[in-house]
Amino acid sequence: MxxxxxxxxxxxxxxxxxxxxxxAEPAMLPPVPAAPAVAARAHILVDFNSGAVLAENAADERMDPASITKLMTAYAVFSELRKGEMALDDMVTVSERAWRTGGSRMFIEVGTRVRIDQLIRGMIIQSGNDASVALAEHTAGTEAAFAQLMNEYARRLGMRNTNFRNATGLPAEDHYSSARDIALLAAAIIREFPEFYSLYSEREYTYNEITQRNRNKMLWRDPSVDGIKTGMTDAAGYCLVSSAERGDMRLISVLLGTSSDKARADATQALLNWGFRFFESHRxxxxxxxxxxxxxxxxxxxxxxxxxxxxxxxxxxxxxxxxxxxxxxxxxxxxxxxxxxxxxxxxxxxxxxxxxxxxxxxxxxxxxxxxxxxxxxxxxxxxxx
The missing domain is CATH 2.60.410.10 (D-Ala-D-Ala carboxypeptidase, C-terminal domain)
Known part of the structure; x- marks a missing residue:
């Protein structure tokens, strides 16, 4: 042949x-300046539709992802819901272990029964560690078993520098991911679960008469941003995954290990503005x-x-x-x-x-x-x- x-x-x-x-006159084409300098341990800027990487640094280094871990918790829960293994109106009994989980909380109470859709909002909008553990236990029996499920989904998505030990992102030995892997995961959520992705743009959620605001300041700062997740621990620093859509172009930005909430927002804004200003996407x-x-x-x-x-x-x-x-x-x-x-x-x-x-x-x-x-x-x- x-x-x-x-x-x-x-x-x-x-x-x-x-x-x-x-x-065409190549000499007349506008130059593309270097990407903005980003004060982060690792970062990446990716076009959602083409997968083209516009800027990156240390994007494959294994780092503590903090609460960005909850993106995979959500992906696994969404996947099980789509399979029909669970339903949004299923009631979850809150265990003492989930109730006692420290860090950011949804403020669910031990022994109460909470709908899955409420726990999902508590996890996404309020970054509730208690909600994440409750969802993990309901989905897989234990958080440890759920972590195995998370790692299987990570493998299927091609996340080569990722390993999860829990559903929250609280510090744990051998719990890590990379900026590139996180960008893959964020793109998968946007592509595969648009019905749930819209939750990442909600600015606040009230449960148990307690209203908490979404920690992603980009939702207020840039109208083109519609998600996706923050993370912060002493070990991980301030982390932020953002996605923005302007016209037919969507960009995903991942920053790991910045010094403050303001620093991660400023760096994200600079990367997004640079990407949209100097690049274009075509189908x-x-x-x-x-x-x-x-x-x-x-x-x-x-x-x-x-x-x-x-x-x-x-x-x-x-x-x-x-x-x-x-x-x-x-x-x-x-x-x-x-x-x-x-x-x-x-x-x-x-x-x-x-x-x-x-x-x-x-x-x-x-x-x-x-x-x-x-x-x-x-x-x-x-x-x-």
Whole structure:
């Protein structure tokens, strides 16, 4: 089987940019200044849609995540709810262990019964350690067993520098994560659980006649910020995960180990403003959208649409979109039968020699073999290809 490589001048969404690139003046493009200096032990700024990393420092170092741990507590609870293992109106009996958990609290009382949806709000908005333990015990029997569940979900998400020992983020030996892993987790919550993600933008919650404000000051400071979680212990310092959406672009910022509440908010604002100011995101293709067509031999049809199994987003410095170059490699001859899971080529995007994307192309339909006469005719024609 041969590979044919060509410039993708026929790609419908890239046609205009590729033609326009001949008129572009690279020298006139605005420069991109270096990312703001961040006084944190580790940080990362990621585009949510493309996964492109815009800025980072020590992003893979294992650090104490403090209450940012509760993002995984929430992810595990959301996942079990979606499986139908629990329901939001299930009642949870508060154990003495949950009630006695120190640190930030929702102020649930031992022996009382509290709905899961209330505990989720207490965990997310009030950062309640007592709520986190109550949810963990209800979900897995014990907090230790729940931590094993957390680690399994972390493994599935590709969090390579993470290990959880509890559901709260209180200091514990061998309890750690990294800025990159936390960004992966935040993106998974936003993508997989939009019905719950909205809770992270709620500014206050009242339980047991006690009203507590969300500790994420970015919710008041920047209207584009809609989450996601703070954390603080003496060992971890002041930590903050934020997500903001402006237009079609969403950024996720993670800072670990800053010196104060103000410092983490100031650094987050600087990173977000820089990212939105100097970069742009584009959806080049939706999942399942035709990218091109290929000649199909010995099938029920002769033209086969090809596309991607996932949406293709690119993030690049502003003003560079028209400079993108696209190439495509297709297997040839392409012979029926074909199925949507059969990779039959690759689409590559580059910008000024740097790779932006390299994805496999797949048939957008299952095509069976054609009739005997068609197969015989195509067999003869293929001799001359």
């Amino acid at each position: 041969r590979l044919i490589t060509a410039l993708c001048l026929a790609l419908p969404l890239l046609l205009a940019p590729l033609h326009a690139s001949a008129q 080049v293709y939706a999942a399942g959208e035709p990218v091109t067509t290929a000649r199909l031999w010995k099938g029920e049809v002769e033209e086969l649409p090809l596309g991607l199994q996932q949406a293709l987003w690119v993030t690049l410095p502003r003003g560079r979109y028209e400079l993108i170059e696209a190439t495509m490699e297709l297997q040839t001859p392409l012979v029926a039968p074909v199925a949507p899971d059969d990779a039959v080529g690759r689409l590559r995007l580059t910008l000024e020699g740097e790779s932006l994307a390299d994805l496999q192309l797949y048939p957008l339909a299952h095509v069976a073999e054609g009739g005997l006469l068609r197969r015989a005719l195509h067999s003869v024609q293929l001799w001359f290809e």
